[in-house]
Amino acid sequence: MVEAGLELPGFSTFDKMASKIRTEVNASICAGIHDRMSAAQRAGLMRLLEERDSDGTTLFNRLKKPAKDPTWSHFKNLTKRLEWLDELGDTDVWMDGVAAGKITDFAGEAAAADASELRDFVPVKRIALVAALTHKARMRVRDDLATMFCKRVATKIKEAKAELEEIRLAEREIVEALIGDYRTVLKHIDEGGPAQEALTKAAAMTAEARQALAGLDGEASVDEVATRLEGRVSPAVLSLVKAQVVQAGGFGTVTRAVEAFGGFAKQYEQIEKVSAHHGDFWEALLYGQIGRDRAVMFDLADNDKLKFTATSEDSRVLEALAHAQRHQAARGEYITAFNEEGKEVDISFATQNWRKAVLDKTRTGQFVRKHFEAMVFTALAEELRTGDVAVVGSEEYADWSEQLLAREVVQETLGSYLVEVGLCEPGESAEFDAKFFRRQLEDKLRNAAAAADAGYSENEGLVIDPETGIPSLKAFRADGQRPSAKRLEQEIKARMPERSLMGIVARTAYWVEWWRRFGPPSGNEPKLTDPLGRYVIVTFVKGTNMGPYEAARHIPGVSGHELSYVANKHFSIVLLYEAVADLVNAHARLDISQARGDGTAVAADGTRMDTYLDDLLSETSVRYGKPGGIAYHHVSDTHIALFTLPCGVWEAVYIIEGLLKNTSEVQPTTVHADTQGQSFPVFALAHLLGFDLMPRIRNWKELTFYRPSKQTEYVHIDALFGEPGKHVIDFDLIESQFCHLMRVAVSVREGTISSSTLLRRLRSGSRKNATYAAFREVGRVIRTVQLLRYPSDAPLRRRVTAATNEVESFNRFSQWIGFGNRGVIADNDPIEQEKAMKFNALLTNAVIFHNVLDIAEIVRQLLEEGWEIDPEDLAHISPYLTEHINRFGEYSTHELGIQPEAYDAKLDVDFTPLREQDLTPADLGQAA
Incomplete structure (x- = not known):
């Protein structure tokens, strides 16, 4: 338009146009939802806004209640909630044709409001918003029931094993x-x-x-x-x-x-x-532990409650479940082993122990009823966990294969995708087929093994015992901090100006304008007298985990109700994502951010968060040894958090999810993680998405190295691969599954299925589908390549250790900032728990950004005073400084009205030598 000599409208004009179009589109969608409902269904939803529940709140509030911890009573109550929700109507019909993202937006707007506020909406929109929230509630309750069922079964298995141990004693x-x-x-x-x-x-x-x-x-x-x-x-x-x-x-x-x-x-x-009870025969004791759960589990498995479907042609477990349901009323010790058609029920999916418990040699053609039921419940929970069985109408337990892109769509975009993620060079995509992919992986493994074998003689760190074949790595000694770096650090700490957390948040809000991301869920302008001030206070209050009512006692001029209202109505998880990304982008534009890295690497690790135990997210982690939730952080090599999300005890599935959801300008390609990141499917998916996954490998000697072929042997490092001819990659399988591997990868990249959903299903129990097997084989190739790099490249080991140590430092820093309520997240709602973590990440990043600016200003002063600043010394200065920050006392708001001077992003220090040091010969080989 400029080249044509046309005048561009102002931003406000574009904003008004977009707002008008959005209003018209939303009104059309709301009308469609309204018209697809019967008059009785609409009246039923409106009653939710008027009628009271047993706790005195409206029934509408029941739609928003999260699931509690998986006790028997909560399990039973959750099945009743499912019945209540389903009686409201078939929401799938109401939402027919409405995009999933729009349903989520409408449901979020309804969830942010209370019943009195919804009554102020026009009837059509009011009904549409409540209908969307009801639809999401029906999906969530199915997710929660499936999760609770799996956790109840897991608990009963644990109790059966404990009983077995008591019997043994x-x-x-x-x-x-x-x-x-x-x-x-x-x-x-x-x-x-x-x-x-x-x-x-x-x-x-x-x-x-x-x-x-x-x-x-x-x-x-x-x-x-x-x-x-x-x-x-x-x-x-x-x-x-x-x-x-x-x-x-x-x-x-x-x-x-x-x-x-x-x-x-x-x-x-x-x-x-x-x-x-000879051996590990806990199966014989499980039925006794299930006890009163039996009736609830059978009730749950009724098609009127949860409808299960097999995601492959193998439906043996569901057929066994149907057989158990047909004999649910039986009270005898045995039931027939034949179904209604006279065919024997196939239990070949069961382990040897289960078959031993279920089959009685003296009663041919019969099953031991109680053990058969326990076996079926156990198998169903396992297949729900691995995705071999799906729940119709669920979100988390839906058939993940149906979320994949159509093969035709994948074929159209595959060429550009392969180039984008670095699997092939421009011009090679036309040749990239199953054989090309196989050859590429074979070459990658052979070249890595050949390089490690050839370099063994010069590798002073790796020693393989010639008699036992057991490898060992010599521990490298850290260089320690140079005297000049220590002197610089002491000087910077001494000169850091005293700051308050409220002032830090206010100044970063002025500078970066991250506060503009927030507002009402409708998208309209906030009707607040001072939105910047209110958003700054809320970010401080929620980021420190202080809580609105406790904070109101220390902050003049605000009430707890006001802070709670703004936090609930104007802040969402998506908007917090965007605000965090604003700070990441601003930080990346600072010259001093280059002191520690260039943004191409990220470290991921979880830290335990204390929560109340009355929710589904809280569970005891083997790693941390205590119950609670886990906050999973992706921290850039520039020391700022790119992404934060809550997760369960198996952290590995979230390694890639944070990278894909990261919308900032900092887009790392190398991922460092702790030992949890060693799963084969995680390695495979990271490779297919163009990420170089290099976790800290503490137990590398105990892991299996895989050969490219049975005939392949090596001069020096053959002992690493175990017995000759064993542990060989099945490249035929990889080649045969090429199209499906690409379909899954492109679908994850395009967001039709999340990486965490996929990886939760592709775990070691997923032995029915070829997808798991193919991901396992690709993962074996990539992990073996990384295992060969790890003992052969001392600088790489140092970088991995430094990166994972850095994210642990970030975790401690964020916990220092989230000091309120003794660090316990007081809300049992998983959505509110995630918001609490996002608030903490936003506040933590704001403090990091401000600290870095203060450090840069001090460096400028030192340069003016004649100091010679070595960039390597500056690289040792951590931005996680706390001594100069006042966390306690009365939190003054006078700084909210003071607009700070613009900050200087430039720093007259050449960081180029640091980047050149990072490019080791091994890195150059990888880049080539």
């Missing part, structure tokens, strides 16, 4: 008693024992009798016997009788010993008790 006493009994019996039978002495004496008597009767057989005549015995019959017979008496007495001592132990029946009982 009790059996230890029985075993010790049986051993003592056996020792006593042995003493009776052993040489010198009473039974053995009796047997010896009886044998001697029997020998005398046999000698007396020698030469006689059964055909001898009476006269002949009488003549030959010559009167010795009586003594011989008497000896035999005595021998039998003595022998019986000997056996009697053994019998009396057993009787003293409780008798033979008691001994057999104890032996059976021990042998019944």
Whole structure:
């Protein structure tokens, strides 16, 4: 338009045009939702805004309540909520044709309002917003029920294993008693024992009798016997009788010993008790733990509640579930093993232990009912976890394969995608097919192994024992801080100006204008007298985790209700994302940010967050050893947080999600993570999306190195790969699944399916579908390449360790800032918990940005005073400084009205040498 000589309208004009179009589009969508509902359904939704629940709030508030922790009573109540929601109507019909993003927006707007506020909307919009929230609530309750079912089963398995351990402890006493009994019996039978002495004496008597009767057989005549015995019959017979008496007495001592132990029946009982739980046979105990959960689980599995569907052609578990449901009313010990068609129910999916529990050899064609039910519930929970079974109408447990892009769409975009993520060079995309991909991976593995083998002689850090083949890495000694760096750090800390958290937030809001991201969910301008001031105070209050009502006691001129209202109505997770990205972008434009990195690398790690235990998110992590949630941070090599999200105990699935959702200008390609990031599918997906995943590998010696072929052997490092001919990559499988691998990768990149959803399903239990197998094989290639790099490249190990240490420092810094309520997130709603983490990340990034500006200003002063600033010394200065920040006391708001001077992003320090140091020969080889 400029080139054509046309005048561009002002921004406000464009804004008004966009607002007008948005209003018209939303009105049209709302009208469509309204018209697809019956009059009775609309009236039912309106009653939610008027009728009261048992706690005194409106029924509308029930739509927004989060699930509680997975106790039996909460499990049962959640099934009742599902029934209540489904009675409101078929929301799938109401939302037909409405984009998922728009449904989420409408539901978010409804959730941010209360019943009285919704009554002020025009009827059509009011109904549409409540309908959208109802639709999301129906999806969420199905997600929550499936999650709670899986957690309940997991809890019962844990209790069954604990019971088994208790039995083993009790059996230890029985075993010790049986051993003592056996020792006593042995003493009776052993040489010198009473039974053995009796047997010896009886044998001697029997020998005398046999000698007396020698030469006689059964055909001898009476006269002949009488003549030959010559009167010795009586003594011989008497000896035999005595021998039998003595022998019986000997056996009697053994019998009396057993009787003293409780008798033979008691001994057999104890032996059976021990042998019944031989091995890890917790399956036989699970049904007893399920107890009253049985009825709820069966009720949940009813098609009127949760409708399950297999995501592959393998539906054995669901067929077994249907068989268990048909015999739910049975009370006998056994049920038939044949279905309604007369075919035997296939339980080949079960483990050997389960088959041992379910099948009774003496009852052919029957199942042990209670063990069969427990087996089915266990298998169903596992298949829900791995995605082999989906829940219709769910979001998290939906059939993930249906979320993939159509093959035709993938084919159209694949060429540009491959170039974008670096899987091929421009001009190569036309040649990139299954064989090309296979050859590329083979070459990658062969080249990495050949380089490690050739460089072994010069690798002073890696030693492979020639006799045992066990490798070891020499620990590298940190160089330590140079005296000049220590002097610079001390000087900077001494000159850091005293700051308040409120002032820091206010100045960054003026400078970066991140506060403009926030506002009402409708998209309209905020109707606040001073939106900047209110948003600054709310960010401070929520970021420190202080809470609005506690904060109002320390901040003059505000009320707890006002702060709570603004936080709930004007701040959303999406808007907090955008504000965080604004600070990241502003930080990246500072010259001094180059002191620590160039933004191409990111470290990801989780930190435990204290929460109330009455929610589904909280669980005990093996890593942290305490219950609670986990905040997962992606921290750039420039020391600022790119992304923060909550997660469960398995952190690895979120490594990639944070990178994909990162909308800032800082787009890293190398990812460092802690040991949790070693899953094969995670390595595979990272590679397919163009990320170089390099986690800290503490247990690298215990991991398997995979060969490119059975015939491949190496001169120096062959011991790393184990037995020759074993642990070989199945490149045929990778080649056969090429199209599906690309479809999944492009779908994740385009956002039709989240990486965390995918990786949650592609875990070690996902053995039914070829997708898991293909991701596993690609992951084996990539992880082996990284395992070969790790011991061969000392600078790489230093960078990985430094990066993961840095994110741990960030975690401590963010916890220092979130000091309110003793660090406990007091809200049980997962959405509010995520918002709390986002607020903390926003405040933490604001402090980092402000600290960096203060450090840069001090460096300028030092340069003017004649200091020579070495960029390597400056690289050791952490932005996580706290000594100069006042966290406590009365929080004055006088700085909110003071507009600060513009900051200077430039710094007269050349950081180029630092980037050149980072490019090691190994890095150059990777880049090539």
